[in-house]
Amino acid sequence: MATSLQALAKLVAGNLNNSPNSDLEITGIGLDSSNLPADGAIFAAVPGTRVHGATFAQQDQAASAVAILTDTEGGQLLQEAGEQRPVIVVNNVREVLGVASSSIYGDPSADFVLIGVTGTSGKTTTSYLLEKGLMAAGHKVGLIGTTGTRINGEVVPTKLTTPEAPTLQALFARMHEQGVTHVVMEVSSHALSLGRVAGSHFDVSAFTNLSQDHLDFHPTMEDYFEAKALFFRPESALAAAKQVVCIDDEWGVRMAGVAGNAQSVSTHGDPADFRAHDIEVSETGAQRFKVQAPAGVDLNVQLALPGAFNVANATLAIAAASQANIDLDAFVAGLSEVAVPGRMERIDEGQDFLAVVDYAHKPGAVAAVLDTLKTQIEGRLGVVIGAGGDRDATKRGPMGLLSAQRANLVIVTDDNPRSEVPATIRAAVLAGAQEGAAQATHEVEVREIGDRAAAIRALIEWAQPGDGIVVAGKGHEVGQLIAGVSHHFDDREQVREALQAKLNPLAEQQLPGSTEGK
Structure with missing residues (x-):
């Protein structure tokens, strides 16, 4: 897992200052100057809210970086500081960070099935359902989300719902090395807007719903919707190859229209490719229902999770699994014992x-x-x-x-x-x-x-x-x-x-x- 400095500069269309006499091998990348990967790393210096990241290039572990990736402002600061290491200068570091990180770590998401779940509510539960169903179907699964990251069931500490691009691609590489065949991840609107998932090859994207949240980051609900739509619009570089959308709310109906080729999911009786029906709720809140899949196939689902919204989450997970060509009978059997920490x-x-x-x-x-x-x-x-x-x-x-x-x-x-x-x-x-x-x-x-x-x-x-x-x-x-x-x-x-x-x-x-x- 590595790429050459010259190849990286060409990939991100950057200007290479202080070009070395012989090409360098870049083996890692990081945004945190105090926590860069080991030997051979490049430090990605981005502008901060108060101080530009380039000012940390000489401090702590960042001093061990073999090269620096930054913008025009950062390049000027480094030049004034007398920086002698190679510096790749681009217009916007975050716009190229995902693609750069993916290249450095060997484009790992191209080697497994990647399923992304987005929406306001239900991302974590849907991800858990996908993880358990995929494991029941005999696959080795990675999970990335709000409650943390797991590789084949082993917890890996992370801080964000969707980690920054360098951390994400390093996680993907680690999962690939451990033989993971399918990765399920929550994809936040922040991740889509800030390019954290750029450079990732999504096989399936799933949309749960949209309601008021994150209006401190998105100025309007329309802007919030458009951030999510980056995962579904055919012309978007972030769009997944296949898509499933729950149409139980008006935003879902709109998203299905934006996507064009998405499979639809409904629990309210509306016509859809995957439709939940005959829902029975026990005194404990556990639920039994059927999901009508394409070609008239009816799947019998047992779910320990209470709530109509969890019927929608489970149906969406089944639709996503179908788009990923998973054995649905085995997948559905794995849903019966799913429990999600802190969710009902x-x-x-x-x-x-x-x-x-x-x-x-x-x-x-x-x-x-x-x-x-x-x-x-x-x-x-x-x-x-x-x-x-x-x-x-x-x-x-x-x-x-x-x-x-x-x-x-x-x-x-x-x-x-x-x-x-x-x-x-x-x-x-x-x-x-x-x-x-x-x-x-x-x-x-x-x-x-x-x-x-x-x-x-x-x-x-x-x-x-x-x-x-x-x-x-x-x-x-x-x-x-x-x-x-x-x-x-x-x-x-x-x-x-x-x-x-x-x-x-x-x-x-x-x-x-x-x-x-x-």
Whole structure:
């Protein structure tokens, strides 16, 4: 796995300054000056929000880079600093980073089947379903997504839903070396907009849905949609060879039209290439249904995951597997035991009410989770809800509004405040909840408890036999970001401890106190 410096410069159409007497072999590439790959790496120096990456070229491990890839501004900074190493100068580093990284690591995605899943909600669950189904069909599978990366079931730590291009291509190379035949990955709108997946050869792309999210990054929903459409438009360099689109919402219908050759998926009875029907839901929330595939084939599906949205996720996964020429009978058999961390995850300590932790942190997802829980209980419904700081502020009110329109108790608390004042975020969610309570036709109580652990305890103390409660927003996450500091916090741990305290009130429980302001 390597490419020559001259070949790389030609590939990215860059000007090569300080050209060496003999060609160099480039064996790795990195954006982080403090964490470059070993010998033979090229440092990709991109402009930052405050400082250009070229200013770090002489520091730490970046000094060991054999060459530098940068833009015109970075090239000027390096020249002024007296840089003697070869420098490839391009107009925009990020525009060529994916193709450059793929070339350096031997174009690994050309050697396995690559399936990408995009959309607002359901990416992680659909990816898990694909992973388990593919493994059941006898394939060696890599997974890249929100909850991390796995190679043949072994966890590989990563930080982003879709890693930066150099990390992604290095992961692809590692997967290829370990004999992986199929890779499933979540593809975020950021990854598509910023070119993180450029240079990757997608065999299949799958679209789940679109609802309000990431409007801190995308100025409008239209811009958000267009970012996703890069994965489907025939003229796009990022478009997959084959495509599947869920048409259960208006955005899906539009995406199917954009794609042109996509296979369609429906769970609402609309005509589609793959259509879920005869859906049966057990008392536990487990589901049985049929999927009508092309040529009139009916597949019998058993799914432990509750919720109509998971029927859509499973049907989409089946359609994607079909496009990848997978044995569908074997694939479907593998779906029955799929569980996804922090996604409609039941916490059971022997209590006589339903307790669930879910990652829902956007309006549509919150509404879907609460609607699902209402179908599984006979009693009241309660929710702990918050919103993240330094993110799309316009979704905070709607999250509170939709919660109060469905639940009997809404406790507004902190999520990940990040650098914002927690009370300011809560106020926006609280205003929406109070508006929703005023509109509701059922009795609604709205509380504000900033301490997330205390909010969870209050919710569980409120619950009575036959009720249902959901702690929404963080799901699988095990940290809470407050004022730039990450504190250990796991909703699932907190729910278990609060349940144990409720069931055994005489036992001494050392439950965490407030972390606000730390």
